[in-house]
Amino acid sequence: MSVKGGDMAEPMNGGVGQGGEVRPEYVDFTVEDFPGGLAACLEAILMVADQPQQVDDLARVLAVGKDAVEQALTALRESYERQSRGFELRCTARGWQYANRAEFEPVVATFVTDGQTARLSQAALEALAVVAYRQPVTRAQIAAIRGVNSDGVVRSLLVRGLVREDGVDPESRAALLVTSPLFLENMGLDSIEQLPSLAPFMPDMGDIVRQSQNDEAAL
16 A cells, blocks of 8 residues: 555545445555455454444545445454454444453463563563653554554553553544553652653754764765
8 A cells, every 4th residue: 555645644535446435545456456355454454453443434445335344344253253263353332343352361361461570571661661751642652653563562561550541532532541550659759740851861962963964074
């Protein structure tokens, strides 16, 4: 998928796709271009989505009919159930989303909390720092800052009780994450305001300007 003009915020009509749906201008593919077709495209999208997705939005992005999306999602859910997979495709009022099956919760909880008293991984520390200094923040914003999907480490921080959900983002409707009282306790702080400033760790602007001038002189 390519983006024309580098802006996907206001998609414009770019043609008609399968099922008579209007294709956004930035879409230059059809679902038939990919192995597995529509079902595989939906799997790929839902696998990286950090919140439930509505059928209307999925149909618009893929430029296919809403009925086709609904049928494909239902077929996927039934397929997972027949295969007794460890995850399921769950449909709620907020939309469709992957989730681990309820009966596997003990297994998942054991994995996530294993070694809970041990030091946090580098990835978890990065995600925790983003939450601490940018809160409230969504999972998507954490991933954007870190440059990598952060669902796993965020889930670990939630289970450890270091972060918690506190409301939803008014635009994306994604859950907002903030640090917890346990985080403050472990850090020896009374409030977030006592977090150390990031200024000492930021590059000096004079050094940046001088380096830029040196680079230009070397060209």
